[in-house]
Amino acid sequence: MHQHEMSTCSVFDGAVFISSEMKLTEDFKRDTHPNKVNLAGREYVGEHGHTTWLPLVRKIKQQIATDPTLFPEYPPILGIPEFTQRATELALGKDSPAIVESRVFGIQTVGSTGAVRLGAELLRSWYCSSSSWSGPILLSSPCDDSLTGTFKAAGIEDVQHYRYWDAESNDVCVENMVHDLENAPERCVVVLFASGHHPTGAELSQEDWKRVAEVMMKRQLFPFFLMSAQGLCSGSLEQDAWAVRHCVSLGLELLCAQSFSYSFGLYGERVGHLLCVLKQNMLAVQSQAEKLVQTLWSCPPMEGARVVATILSNPAHLVEWQESVKGIAEHCMLIRERLRERLRLLGGPGHWDHITKPGGLYCCFGLNAQQVEFLIKRKHIYLLPHGCLNVSAINSRNLDYVAEAIHQAMHSQL
């Protein structure tokens, strides 16, 4: 019986197969070469060769699992209030004028992707009183394809790019960036990267940020910050949030998508936060956000946000966690220095400042497509386009192999 409708067409007949962005990870898993290395992953790895729980996070998770005062329940639509308060203070500092003047609110989201999506939908609905705003929004070039996809999926069709990373210097070219912002349409939304840029890792200095903020104000551009790894770049929570706090101090309105994945080692828990600093109209925007959340995921997952809120609320935990974050940042910098030293010793032309100038997880070698393919196919070293890679996956056991392979890729005629 169940066959007799099979001949009619499927309602999904038009669907075409699209290659997954996860293909690299899948290829890596299938690769059986003993020396294979995955430098394209999204997690902080560390010396063990695999991710590990922060001991404090593990402890709090266990406490929550046995806490007799916690009953099953739905969280509020906008998330756990204790979490949103602490996440806001973490980004802006407790004495932020936006907090003092009660013109900021936060929304717990499903990871930072959820924060970007929600922020995009908020902008689309209410940007400049237009109910059909569809851009332009300016993203960095290069940037994650999935970031572009998220804004477009939210109905922001007009996605443009400002020049950010410069292949020649393997660094930010702030001249190009400022030039493009100067020439952007007035009042357009600009996506900025506050604690490390994925996938290049290239960072702006405080002097650079001052120039960028000045243009933002002059041209009435709206900053949408991504702060994906606060603390992991410089080791200091304050320093990594400097650009966001600077814009707030200038009186700018802004959105900021925060991730707690890297800094707490909470990936599968999906802990994100959308910070909204406004001039006025806060309760109205909050109610609009609530309505949008109800159509996206109804309410966010509690587990990870409870862990983060517990740690950020307790002074002793806070100190212990800050030490861990600093340790991760220092470990990444140590690997960068060791990698630079190896490459320097292997000789050949080229400078290596781009390896140690930025902090955080990512750095970029500016390799061409052939060089990247050589590393993946011939050396079983998986990395992102342009030779961007996650330095935390390099350890004592694979350092020499990785350095030699990169050296070969750069200096052979490929």
Added chain:
Amino acid sequence: MHQHEMSTCSVFDGAVFISSEMKLTEDFKRDTHPNKVNLAGREYVGEHGHTTWLPLVRKIKQQIATDPTLFPEYPPILGIPEFTQRATELALGKDSPAIVESRVFGIQTVGSTGAVRLGAELLRSWYCSSSSWSGPILLSSPCDDSLTGTFKAAGIEDVQHYRYWDAESNDVCVENMVHDLENAPERCVVVLFASGHHPTGAELSQEDWKRVAEVMMKRQLFPFFLMSAQGLCSGSLEQDAWAVRHCVSLGLELLCAQSFSYSFGLYGERVGHLLCVLKQNMLAVQSQAEKLVQTLWSCPPMEGARVVATILSNPAHLVEWQESVKGIAEHCMLIRERLRERLRLLGGPGHWDHITKPGGLYCCFGLNAQQVEFLIKRKHIYLLPHGCLNVSAINSRNLDYVAEAIHQAMHSQL
């Protein structure tokens, strides 16, 4: 300094305040009356007067929190494979023709709202090979406002309704429903409720479902099932999934949004699943779903799905969990019977079959707006429009009070 831009207008100036759907819950929390009762909540409550963990769920959660073999990581975009496999088998049965013929796949989602949103976006992109399908979609009347909102937010503008619940009989009127489906535009999408209808609780019988399925086939309508509480209506996992399995056995393509909130007592964990039964083209549709997920939340939260997968994979756990589900279903039925008995003894006209005919958490008294307001304002009993209520929040301590209040509301001249 931070003041000098404050005078210019906010980019969110046009936003207007909209009242929250959570208002009832907030009003209840603020209410200080000693006899207040919240019958509008979304969780299964039980005799204690508050939600409780299933002991097995609590145990597995603790095991996961201490398991030394689990490292922090992102789950795959479409969720944990073990979970999606078990969730699929739970809905369709292990011997389902769709499983045997490899024409079904499942996607772990952020609760059932996430499953509805993702399903809506999939349909919008690919329904009948049109890249701009925007409806019509048919929802039940009445139905949750947030359900309508979710489809509209996904770009399906043309939302229509079929008659489902009949205020006269406080029951499904299948004649009206079939009539409206007969007259629906061909090939339109119809949202169907497989294990309890929110908020009325009214259910179709198997004979009713057969008639509905026949019209669906004849008119080439596409079923989008919501299965929010499999097992909790009848106490049997098979019986509550009968309608879905019947449609599959007829060879229909369908989507089914499953929730694991009620049946596992996992609310804040946000465990949902979108089941896609197709005729062909499975890998293509799966890759499209992957792309959509990346723009919504990137990947789903792992915690709750791990608990569900662990329980469904272990035969001993499975038996224990099924007993718990049956226990919940029986407890709800017991309360229904006690409530009916009280109301019968209080006398007055009216029949009470609608209280005990359906199973599950919700039932509806078909009250008018004045009667509902009387109960909320004068009796501090919070319930949904039409006098729909969550029976699991009634217990030995408040049963008499609730029954008398409903009796008064129905028989006073309000």
